[in-house]
Amino acid sequence: MKRILFTTIGLLALVGCSPNDNSPDAIRRNTATATSAAARDVKAVAQGVTEGLRAKGPININKASEEELQKLPGIDAVHAQKIVDGRPYDNSIDLVKKHLVSRTEYDRIASQIVAK
DSSP states (O other): OHHHHHHHHHHHHHHHHSOOOOOHHHHHHHHHHHHHHHHHHHHHHHHHHHHHHHOOSSEETTTOOHHHHTTSTTOOHHHHHHHHHTOOOSSTTHHHHTTSSOHHHHHHHGGGEEOO
């Protein structure tokens, strides 16, 4: 019984460890697929770096356009218009004090805005 068990385990180990004999065409296809995926990843990283370099710090809510304000998380066109209409602001917390955004929304964007 032990002999059968050890023989079975040995055969499974040999089968599991045998190399895959890929044809040259299969290797080329796999290489092309991996290269394509890597190129997409590199483009995505480069785009993220570019966008990060364009960001010049927090958005000034006293000067930002509606389009710039809409880039903030949770700020849609209606909120952006209200923020523009409520100018000027002494401090960014004025958005909450003037009931233009909720405290939760403010907490989400507070690190990304200033009032200068």
